[in-house]
Amino acid sequence: MPRFRLLPDEQLARSPLSQLWREFARQHSAVAGLILFTAFFALAILAPLITPHGPYWQNDALLLLPPSWSELGLVQYPLGTDDLGRDLFSRILVGARYTFGIAVITVIGALLMGLLLGTLAGMSRGVKSSVFNHILDLALTIPSLLLAIIIVAILGPGLLNTTWAIMLALLPQFVHGIRNAIAEQLSQDYVIAYRLDGANNWQIFSRIVIPNIWEKLTLMATMALSTAILDIAALGFLGLGAQAPSAEWGAIIADSLDLIYIAPAGVAIPGLLIFLAVLSVNLVGDGLRTAAKKRREN
Incomplete structure (x- = not known):
């Protein structure tokens, strides 16, 4: 006969969120990613308060100053200056607000x-649902960056238009994932029993569907965040996103690309920060996925 594993009382008393954190904390790479992610998030909030110089102040006497560890560098400018004499360290700090x-x-x-749209698609039936799903499948065939470029080409360049473009470019994958998650929940026996007990659609959505798909929503958000960081930096690099003199990381790389042999820090440091930001998000996302899987198994 099959044996049932008895769980300790303290494990039974844990909430799903505490169980998820317990499994997440066991993964060293995920914890390191969370620390790095928290650092970028804090930097994006506190950047204007900790910049040593104005990110847009120009100093004609300090053009292309090397980093402070160089013999010709100054301690007041840890990462040096660009071709207009602006402090690169201050610009990179402020750039975290734009890119991240x-x-x-x-x-x-x-x-x-x-x-909102995924709930309407997942809980609707008939011709309306079929047409919506076909349009959504067509939108998913277009890469998010290409879709963002098309939207920016229509709206025009600029940081505000870039925000709307990337938001609309990420929308199809959210709608598709939420629609599938809701459809999966609605096919469960406990939902059918709850509906036969007299529950309406709102009660089913708020009391059953949302509590059971919040883990998937978190995973989708973390995966989409890395895509958004890359898309913002790519649009800034192409000149379609943040415009001069904005200190967005992709735009900083584009402005410093012609001077890469003279001042490589202007390209290397923003590129490294973009890599670390995407890495931290991916580590947190993989850690959440593994923790959610182990929590369900336990």
């Missing part, structure tokens, strides 16, 4: 809109 901070905003906006 705006990416968080776009993902939150796309998640909220995707939750």
Whole structure:
């Protein structure tokens, strides 16, 4: 006969969130990613308060100053200056608000809109649902960056238009994932029993569907965040996103690309920060996926 594993009382008393954190904390790479992610998030909020110099102040006497560890560098300018004499360290700190901070905003906006449209698609039936799903499948065939470029070409370049473009470019994958998650929940026996007990659609959505798909929503948001960071930096590099003199990381790389042999820090440091930001998000996302899987198994 099959044997049932008895869980300790303290494990039974844990909430799903505490169990998820317990499994997440066991993964060293995920914890390291969370620390790095928290550092970028704090930097995006506190950047204007900790910049040693104005990110847009120009000093004609300190053009292309090397980093402070160089013999010709100055301690007051840890990463040196650009071709206009602007402090590169201050510009990179402020750039975290644009590249990382705006990416968080776009993902939150796309998640909220995707939750609304995905709920309508997942809980509707008939011709309306079929037409909506076919349009959504067509939109998913277009890469998010290409879709963002098309939207920016229509709206025009600029940081605000870039935010809307990336938000709309991420929307199809949120709607698709939420629609599938809701459809999966609605096919469960406990939902059918709850409906036979007299529950309406709102009660089913608020009391059953949302509590059971919040883990998937979190995973989708983390995966979309890395895409948003890369798209914002790519649009800034192409000149379609943040415009001069904005200190967005992709735009800083584009401005410093012609001077890479003279001042490589202007390209290497923003590129490294973009890599670390995407890495931290991916580590947190993989850690959440593994923790959610182990929590369900236990």
